[in-house]
Structures are given as C-alpha cells and as structure tokens.
Amino acid sequence: MVAQLIKNQTNLYDTDYNLWILETVKKLENRDFHSVEWENLIEEVLDLSKKEKRKLQSLLKKLIEHLLKLTYWESELERNRNHWRREIRNFRQQIQEELIDSPSLKVYMIEIFDECYQKGRRLASDASGLPLNTFPEKPESFCGAFGNAPLEQILDENWLP
Template sequence: MVAQLIKNKTNLYDTDYNLWILETVKKLEIRDFNSVDWENLIEEVLDLSKRDKRKLQNLLKRLCEHLLKLKYWEWEIERNKKHWRGEITNFRQQIQYQLEDSPSLKPYLAEIYSQCYGDSRKIASQKSGLPLNTFPESPIAPLEQILDENWLP
C-alpha cells in the first residue's frame, strides 16, 4: 500500500493516519531520516502540547465547577455531595498526574485559572438553575488551594 501511495504521489498522512504513524516510527527506528515526513511530524509533536494544555484546561474547569456546586447549590448538597467530592478528588488527581508528566505546564494553570473559573461559574449556574450572580465573579480560593487535596469550600 505504501509503495502504491508513493507511486501515486499521495501523502500517507492524508489517506491513512495510523499507517503514517507506524511508517514514521519505522523510519525513525532505522534512522531513515531522509524519508521522514518532517512537516507533518513536527505538526503532530506540537499538537501533543496543545492536547495536554486543553486537557488541563478541561480538568481545571470541571474541578472549579464541582467546587462551586458543592459550596453554593444548597438544596442539592445532601443528595450530591458525595458524588461532587468524588469528582473533585478525581479532577485533582488527574491534574496532578498531568503535572507529574509535564511539570513545565504548572505555570500554564496559573495563566488559565481566571478564564477556567469564569467558564465554570457559567456552567455551574446553568446546571444548578441558580442565577449567575449566586457564584462570585472572583475565584473562591487561590489556585494552590483549589488544587489542595485537603481543601473543600
């Protein structure tokens, strides 16, 4: 198949992504650097960083959302507090695992904290049915406290 694609001058990256990865790995393993599709490989490696950042952003948003629900959604607290606390623990652990793998992303959390909190505030309002102004505009705690496994609002 690869030979046919080369003959037809078709880019394997565009036609069979999985096969492109396998072939690229083979080329790198045997040090056949001249035939590596460098343009797409560089794009993919850069995209790995974007994916890690997006994952951290989503985890931080979900963490803030559940902390807000735990603190402000009073009529659901008895029914849902165990679930929310479990989710809070889960999101904190996932953030910690991401930071263990890529410690250089820790400053990124500080950069996106305000935006994530603002997004979480809107989501908590929509899910709870509570007015948006129920949830403070400023974060309910500093980032370090939000990430602290022993802290709950």
C-alpha cells in the same frame, strides 16, 4: 499490502493517519531520516502540547464547577455531596498526574486560571439553574479567605469549601 497502500498514496498523512504514524515510527527507528515527512511530524509533536494544555484546562474547569456546586447548590447538596466530592478528588488527581508528567504546565495553569474559573462558574450556573451572580465573580472571593492563593487552594487535596 502496506507497501502497496504506501505506493498508491501520495500523501499517507492525509489518507490514513494511523498508517502514517506507524510508517513514520518505522522510519525513525531505522534512522531513515531522509524519507520522514518532517513538516507533518513537527505539526504532530506541537499538537501533543496543545492536547495536554486542553486536557488540563478541561480538568481545571470541571474541578472549579464541582467545587462551586458543592458550595452553593444547597437544594442538591444532600443528594449529590458524595458524588461531587468524588469528582473533585478525581479531577485533582488527574491534574496532579498531568503536572507530574509535565511540570512546565504549572505555569500554563496559572495563566489560564482566571479564565477557567469564569468558565467553571458558568458551568456551575448552567448545571444548577442558579443565577450566575450566585457564584463569586472572582476566585479570591470564593477561596481566598482560606489563606492560600486561589489556585493553590483549589488544588489542595485536603481542602473543601
């Protein structure tokens, strides 16, 4: 049946992505390099990097959001403190796992930190209903007073504001 599907499909990549993956893996395992759709394979490999970067960016924004809520959303602090702390620990652990798997992403995280801080700040404002200016405009104002660089401070598992 798979052979018939392949025969009937002019471009398996566009019509059955999962089957395209399975067939491509089979071709690579069999060293059948002449029949590999190289353009699509290259595109997919590049896409893996993009997905890892998006995941890291999302985790960093969520981490910042929860740190800001823990610090500034006083009316909900008593009820949500433990939940926010758990989320903070979880996001930090996930970020560390990503960086263990791909240490080169540390450079990317440094590049996107300021943008992620601003997005996390807006998310905290949206979630809390507090005005955006409640939250420090610059990450240094939020955590720089504690001695470390802001990103280093935010990722420090032993630090809570």
